[in-house]
Amino acid sequence: MEIEPYMGKPDKRRLIACMRGKKTDRVPNFEILIEDQHVEKFLGRKAGNTLGVGGDPAKGSQAAEGIRPMYAKDYVELCEIIGQDAIAMEAFWTPIKTIKPDGSIGLLNDRSFKNKSDMERIIWPGEEDIEERLQYVREYVEVTKGTDIGVILAGACIFQTLYEFVIGMHDCMVMLLEERELFEELMSRSADYFAELLKRAIQEGVDIVFLADDFAFNKGMFVRPQLFEELWRPHFDRIMAPARDANVPIMFHSDGKIDDAVEMLLDMGVDVITPMDPSGIDYRDYKKRYGHRVTLHGNIDITWPLATGTPADVEKDVKEHMDVLKPGGRWIAGSSHSIVNYIPHENFVTMINAIHKYGVY
DSSP states (O other), X not given: OOOOOOSSOOOHHHHHHHHTTOOOSBOOBOOSOBOHHHHHXXXXXXXXXXXXXXXXXXXXXXXXXTOBOOOHHHHHHHHHHHTOOEEEEEEOSOOOEEEOTTSOEEXXXXXXXXXXXXXXXXXXXXXXXXXXXXXXXXXXHHHHTTSOOEEEEEEOOHHHHIIIIXXXXXXXXXXXXXXXXXXXXXXXXXXXXHHHHHHHHHHHTOOEEEEEOOOEETTEESSOHHHHHHHHHHHHHHHHHHHHHTTOOEEEEOOSOOHHHHHHHHHHTOOEEEOOOTTTOOHHHHHHHHTTTSEEEOOBOIIIIIITSOXXXXXXXXXXXXXXXXXXXXXEBOBSSOBOTTSOHHHHHHHHHHHHHHOBO
């Protein structure tokens, strides 16, 4: 099974127009992560996954350490095959470092930060860390010259980095209540890094930013909405500021049921909500409530139909999504998270073909 011919070559103007609520020739398709086995089948050679070569940054800071993004030439070729309008370069995790027991310097990702005394062993990200990411931004911008494919910078998990790798979920929840100043200092220092990185990446030519910070599960937010807004918004708002100032579209990703955060995100200037996690979000409801105010992305469930359904199930589900989300525009078609290796390749191919088939305006 192969990708069928589709209308309209990959073009960042299509994707950006959809993000801005303007008319497009067809519904764009976009995946932030396509895992390596799918990439290899499309390209006919090993090229890593769309976030990394030799590792998987989507699986966390430890898996991302020392890993370069996919080579831009490979990524462009993949986009031309599947009709995707942009390539994305990741900078998800705050590179908070420490001196290891053996004397080496590495990422602090063992959940060992517990109190203020641990601040003494933190090495905060600086110019070297910013430049380490910017070298790949330049590569992506350079390689896409002469094409219409856009460049996305993805990152800014200032909350998730803390609870998943630096502190641990339980102790993180205790800290934000009992040692709020310390918790906010950690987020503020992370925001300093990402705000500078975004500003300079945009200066280098990034077209879109994909900001991510998981703060919800399938029943609602991890932290009471009012408290979370007080703690998180001022810091994340500084990260978003360079994109708003430069009129660069902003995608925002959090898994889970994010109903209590949507108004905050819209007020902060988010253009696209992704990935509309079906475990907590009904896409029909979101189309009615928000479809005229913000672009929606994703929601085609990676469990069913993508991983466990048949190609016929996948095509039917894509068509049902199109029937609801296509009218009036403002939907970017895609999965509910990412195209993982356990999704049968023929199901992913079917999804892309169905998007192109039913997505023409």
